[in-house]
Amino acid sequence: xxxxxxxxxxxxxxxxxxxxxxxxxxxxxxxxxxxxxxxxxxxxxxxxxxxxxxxxxxxxxxxxxxxxxxxxxxxxxxxxxxxxxxxxxxxxxxxxxxxxxxxxxxxxxxxxxxxxxxxxxxxxxxxxxxxxxxxxxxxxxxxxxxxxxxxxxxxxxxxxxxxxxxxxxxxxxxxxxxxxxxxxxxxxxxxxxxxxxxxxxxxxxxxxxxxxxxxxxxxxxxxxxxxxxxxxxxxxxxxxxxxxxxxxxxxxxxxxxxxxxxxxxxxxxxxxxxxxxxxxxxxxxxxxxxxxxxxxxxxxxxxxxxxxxxxxxxxxxxxxxxxxxxxxxxxxxxxxxxxxxxx
Amino acid sequence: xxxxxxxxxxxxxxxxxxxxxxxxxxxxxxxxxxxxxxxxxxxxxxxxxxxxxxxxxxxxxxxxxxxxxxxxxxxxxxxxxxxxxxxxxxxxxxxxxxxxxxxxxxxxxxxxxxxxxxxxxxxxxxxxxxxxxxxxxxxxxxxxxxxxxxxxxxxxxxxxxxxxxxxxxxxxxxxxxxxxxxxxxxxxxxxxxxxxxxxxxxxxxxxxxxxxxxxxxxxxxxxxxxxxxxxxxxxxxxxxxxxxxxxxxxxxxxxxxxxxxxxxxxxxxxxxxxxxxxxxxxxxxxxxxxxxxxxxxxxxxxxxxxxxxxxxxxxxxxxxxxxxxxxxxxxxxxxxxxxxxxxxxxxxxxxxxxxxxxxxxxxxxxxxxxxxxxxxxxxxxxxxxxxxxxxxxxxxxxxxxxxxxxxxxxxxxxxxxxxxxxxxxxxxxxxxxxxxxxxxxxxxxxxxxxxxxxxxxxxxxxxxxxxxxxxxxxxxxxxxxxxxxxxxxxxxxxxxxxxxxxxxxxxxxxxxxxxxxxxxxxxxxxxxxxxxxxxxxxxxxxxxxxxxxxxxxxxxxxxxxxxxxxxxxxxxxxxxxxxxxxxxxxxxxxxxxxxxxxxxxxxxxxxxxxxxxxxxxxxx
Numbered sequence: 001x002x003x004x005x006x007x008x009x010x011x012x013x014x015x016x017x018x019x020x021x022x023x024x025x026x027x028x029x030x031x032x033x034x035x036x037x038x039x040x041x042x043x044x045x046x047x048x049x050x051x052x053x054x055x056x057x058x059x060x061x062x063x064x065x066x067x068x069x070x071x072x073x074x075x076x077x078x079x080x081x082x083x084x085x086x087x088x089x090x091x092x093x094x095x096x097x098x099x100x101x102x103x104x105x106x107x108x109x110x111x112x113x114x115x116x117x118x119x120x121x122x123x124x125x126x127x128x129x130x131x132x133x134x135x136x137x138x139x140x141x142x143x144x145x146x147x148x149x150x151x152x153x154x155x156x157x158x159x160x161x162x163x164x165x166x167x168x169x170x171x172x173x174x175x176x177x178x179x180x181x182x183x184x185x186x187x188x189x190x191x192x193x194x195x196x197x198x199x200x201x202x203x204x205x206x207x208x209x210x211x212x213x214x215x216x217x218x219x220x221x222x223x224x225x226x227x228x229x230x231x232x233x234x235x236x237x238x239x240x241x242x243x244x245x246x247x248x249x250x251x252x253x254x255x256x257x258x259x260x261x262x263x264x265x266x267x268x269x270x271x272x273x274x275x276x277x278x279x280x281x282x283x284x285x286x287x288x289x290x291x292x293x294x295x296x297x298x299x300x301x302x303x304x305x306x307x308x309x310x311x312x313x314x315x316x317x318x319x320x321x322x323x324x325x326x327x328x329x330x331x332x333x334x335x336x337x338x339x340x341x342x343x
Numbered sequence: 344x345x346x347x348x349x350x351x352x353x354x355x356x357x358x359x360x361x362x363x364x365x366x367x368x369x370x371x372x373x374x375x376x377x378x379x380x381x382x383x384x385x386x387x388x389x390x391x392x393x394x395x396x397x398x399x400x401x402x403x404x405x406x407x408x409x410x411x412x413x414x415x416x417x418x419x420x421x422x423x424x425x426x427x428x429x430x431x432x433x434x435x436x437x438x439x440x441x442x443x444x445x446x447x448x449x450x451x452x453x454x455x456x457x458x459x460x461x462x463x464x465x466x467x468x469x470x471x472x473x474x475x476x477x478x479x480x481x482x483x484x485x486x487x488x489x490x491x492x493x494x495x496x497x498x499x500x501x502x503x504x505x506x507x508x509x510x511x512x513x514x515x516x517x518x519x520x521x522x523x524x525x526x527x528x529x530x531x532x533x534x535x536x537x538x539x540x541x542x543x544x545x546x547x548x549x550x551x552x553x554x555x556x557x558x559x560x561x562x563x564x565x566x567x568x569x570x571x572x573x574x575x576x577x578x579x580x581x582x583x584x585x586x587x588x589x590x591x592x593x594x595x596x597x598x599x600x601x602x603x604x605x606x607x608x609x610x611x612x613x614x615x616x617x618x619x620x621x622x623x624x625x626x627x628x629x630x631x632x633x634x635x636x637x638x639x640x641x642x643x644x645x646x647x648x649x650x651x652x653x654x655x656x657x658x659x660x661x662x663x664x665x666x667x668x669x670x671x672x673x674x675x676x677x678x679x680x681x682x683x684x685x686x687x688x689x690x691x692x693x694x695x696x697x698x699x700x701x702x703x704x705x706x707x708x709x710x711x712x713x714x715x716x717x718x719x720x721x722x723x724x725x726x727x728x729x730x731x732x733x734x735x736x737x738x739x740x741x742x743x744x745x746x747x748x749x750x751x752x753x754x755x756x757x758x759x760x761x762x763x764x765x766x767x768x769x770x771x772x773x774x775x776x777x778x779x780x781x782x783x784x785x786x787x788x789x790x791x792x793x794x795x796x797x798x799x800x801x802x803x804x805x806x807x808x809x810x811x812x813x814x815x816x817x818x819x820x821x822x823x824x825x826x827x828x829x830x831x832x833x834x835x836x837x838x839x840x841x842x843x844x845x846x847x848x849x850x851x852x853x854x855x856x857x858x859x860x861x862x863x864x865x866x867x868x869x870x871x872x873x874x875x876x877x878x879x880x881x882x883x884x885x886x887x888x889x890x891x892x893x894x895x896x897x898x899x900x901x902x903x904x905x906x907x908x909x910x911x912x913x914x915x916x917x918x919x920x921x922x923x924x925x926x927x928x929x930x931x932x933x934x935x936x937x938x939x940x941x942x943x944x945x946x947x948x949x950x951x952x953x954x955x956x957x958x959x960x961x962x963x
Contacts, residue, residue, distance in 0.1 A: 037567065037568070038507070038508060038511045038568055038570070039511055039568045039569045039570040040569070043471065093476055094478075095421075095468070095475075095476035095477065095478050096421075096461065096464055096465045096468055097417040097420070097421045097461075097465055097477075097479065098478040098479060099423075099478070099479045099480055099702075099703070100702070100703050101480065101481060101703070102478035102479060102480075102481070102482070102483055103478070106481065107481075107724070107727075108481075109424075109435045109480075109481035109482075109723055110434060110435050110481075112723065112724055112726065112727040113429070113433055113434050113435055113723055113726065113727075114433065114434050116726045116727045116730050117727065118727055118731070121481070123478075124478060124483075136464075136468060137464040137468070140460055140461050140464050142702065144702060144703075144704070162758045163724070163756070163758055164731070180508065182507070183460050183464070183508070184460070188863065202567050202568060202569055203569075204562070204567075206558060206559055206562055209558050209561075209562060209569060209572070210554060210555050210558045210559075212569055213554055213557075213558050213569060213572050213573050213576065214551065214554050216573055217549060217554065217573070217576055220377070221545075221548075
């Protein structure tokens, strides 16, 4: 597998990077969908995220790397002894053409053939527990796999019943999908599972484009030196991410911000409460990343497009894009107050 | 809206096609992996074979060349369980797929235009990651692979195009169809000269000026993707290596621009001097760490500008004259068809269509069992199954099972069932919106009904479902939700009374809701509106022409935005401006109902609906 392009070396695409960092700060935000033009570094950014994530504590020997803090691991006998280990946060790629048995887990073929034993071999969902599950070309994902994912993502648990085996294990992961809308649309149920969505566009100003191309050239010609050059920047992001995670629990969201969030969702007519909830969670993570102790309107405004863009109903009377509609709603909801303040 | 002339996108068809093709072969042979490959627009024939032989002559004999059949299975493409070897050895053995086998060599894709999205995505993913990740049939492994692609685009007509995701990743787009097979193929290049270039390719450096020039040229020619300038830079490096140099000069950059950028041009740069973006703009960009400050040396700027101009001029000269016009048409069409995605247009079903592979699944609901695959799936588990008492598997009845110790049959269980998947074009839902207002009733509502009946017959032939919306007075009614029963549609229509106002906007909104629902189900909606366009009831039910018409046009624009194919049949005695405007707003085909007999009418309608058909198939 080729070396990973450093996260901090990605030119521009701030919204995409922000969305990924928010999801890494608060995994309960519920996943990131990156849709957009070809060749904009969608998958590069997601894969680069793997190099950034701080390590996590796991129950020693547990195949599902359970969190020792929860104390609910039943997969190893020694779990109660409190032995722990550190492991990198998994970023698991769901390769195209993956078969269902490898996604959910199945009988261990090797042991069945050589020893004639039945043993469960965990699949990709087990590997992704507490980490990220990345699906490139998510709109090309087979329907039966989408069903499995929706099921597991909703329950946080993977249940396998096959070959007389009955296994259930925790599978809570951040779903990250990327794709090009020209290849097909996403099923609404799956779209709804993603907490944040990003529209990526190819940069159109020459200076940025030159920068992108130049860095790619440098990366390909001398990978090691390039990675070394950006290492300090990557560590800086990692430290900030770690700090944000610890800060997150203490970030307050006042009544005013809650109200503004609700008003914004109402103005946009988003369906259901999920949008509002995601908006606030994302704003809280945003505040934590900024090093603030309290969510402000600015945080709300910055994450609004990410959290709400894909939840708008298609309005036949409005041919403006969803980003434009959100901008407009943000202006409408927030502007009067700011004017009052100015007076 | 008019029918567009057939587009000939992307490929230069001029006289020096051979020299371009030869250069592409040489450069690809120098480094297939980093150049991605070549898209060859050529039908099978002697010219194509000649070119392929030439390319192979630049490669060492041991270089793997693999051909991907059009309906390749995932098993063969990606790899997976090697059943025969596994059973023989008694332990799981994996088989490498074509993508992994092509490592360090060439992957040939005949009929690239007919590859389905999934296959293209798998190939592209392997190219991007230089590896193929397999998670199939009890195996999980990653095979390193680095290959160049030679894709043959054999498309006829406009409704076939090579996959854009693939075009984006291949450095060269060449055209061989215009070359006569008798045209002599001459080149001094040889395996040795290519090998020499391959050795120094890694050491070739590219100056910032060249990068700037190629990026500038790409942007000036309207090439959006950033992969194009990156590939152009790599091509320039290969050109320098071929010439035995380790630095890219002006000639390399210019030729690279001609080979890689020119065939992708979507606009002709107006003037190299005034069209370019000012170079000193990166203020809002965070300064790249430890990178030399480019603006420091002002003296260099003139030289840099000069190089940029030369490169752009060279590339521009290589844009064939016809390409621009054709591309503008293409672009307009793509903008219209944007929202009709492939996934919706071509559906995977369990019942009919072209088989596209198998998956694990349950029998029932008409699913077709794939016996061979089922047996293959069961085979590795036989040992373990024989060892266990039969009672544990509750899907097997002990009475039918052979007694343990006796001759065992193959034990197949529910988990082994593999069903064949088929791909099928999604059905079309035709939504009729009939204006039953007083003005329309006066103006030949009966004839409109007749027209709908003719269209219904047409729908029957195509097995489309139909829906019927009528509007009159102050309301719009869905007389018939989407159905296959054309008899019901006919009855509904016949009993439709006329009279009252014309709430056009309401009628269109109702149709839009049905179209949206159909699309969610993966069907392709087509809307046919029969009206005289004389709206006089606004959306809120208030009378008044100006507001009613404005509302109607606003609703109509929704269809254009959503990319729904539509047809407006003007039922007024003389072709009316209002209906034409309506058709324009909807992005619809406009058809004035002529004062004519049924046969003429039918001919007109058929011509128009087939136009819609072509349109929507192109949009995919």
